[in-house]
Amino acid sequence: MVEHARKPAEDDPLNRVFSALADPIRRDMVARLSTADATVNELAEPYAVSLQAVSKHLKVLEDAGLVSRTRDAQRRPVHLEAKVLHLMTKWIERYQRQAEERYRRLDEVLRSMPDDDDLLDPPSRGETK
Amino acid sequence: MVEHARKPAEDDPLNRVFSALADPIRRDMVARLSTADATVNELAEPYAVSLQAVSKHLKVLEDAGLVSRTRDAQRRPVHLEAKVLHLMTKWIERYQRQAEERYRRLDEVLRSMPDDDDLLDPPSRGETK
């Protein structure tokens, strides 16, 4: 079967936001935009890549909803849309909380069980670094 | 020029964590692991991909520090390491907070400024060609 065509596009907003921030240049842009809007040239200045490459990075951030661009003469000021970041934190914190609570409960169960080394997987799994 | 070799590896932990979670299957695995450890076969069961593909996904999650694996006979129980998620939330929240505060301040400035659209744009950076 050649039907491994995979999904045509990453339509999930979470996909786009996570992968947008999986690049150090884009993360740095977001960091800088958090203190001030900037033009494409200003944004490009610190990086050792072409302006076109920076333009592409901005497109990725824009598609993820992380930035918006307006028009100011021939300049295109870039503006951080910080709300989208909340999408991610909500996702992350949900499972973080769930996991932590589970460990807490597991810990209690283990404490109330004198012998359990046959089917209760003791906590000796590595998080004791 | 062949010198566009880019960085040889994504050594930044943030790169690895963000890109690990930029995939819906891996995000789903993390979600499921947040309630219980699981073996590779158990994890693979809901997805329409081969076991080998799932094994690769787990390697990505492991390299990002998001999961750890131990040994239990021929089984390899997978365990979520939720602490790493904190790395991301810290990063995100920092710039989110910064941006929101900036908007708040800008709002105040705009309110206290009757006219300012002529030459009040003094960052004057960038021209260091």
Add this chain to the structure above:
DNA sequence: GTCTTTATCAACCAGTCGGTTGACAACGTC
């Protein structure tokens, strides 16, 4: 008008990514 600045579009290229199949390692069971 013509020139300059600012930014995007288009085509290309090498490397990475997510998937596949096939081989095989490791361990328990018979």
Add this chain to the structure above:
DNA sequence: GACGTTGTCAACCGACTGGTTGATAAAGAC
């Protein structure tokens, strides 16, 4: 020892990614 289960490794493949260069659009400056 042979077999079944569980999982990984290796090689391959097509799509996507991040970079390049060249051409072009859009707007102000002259």
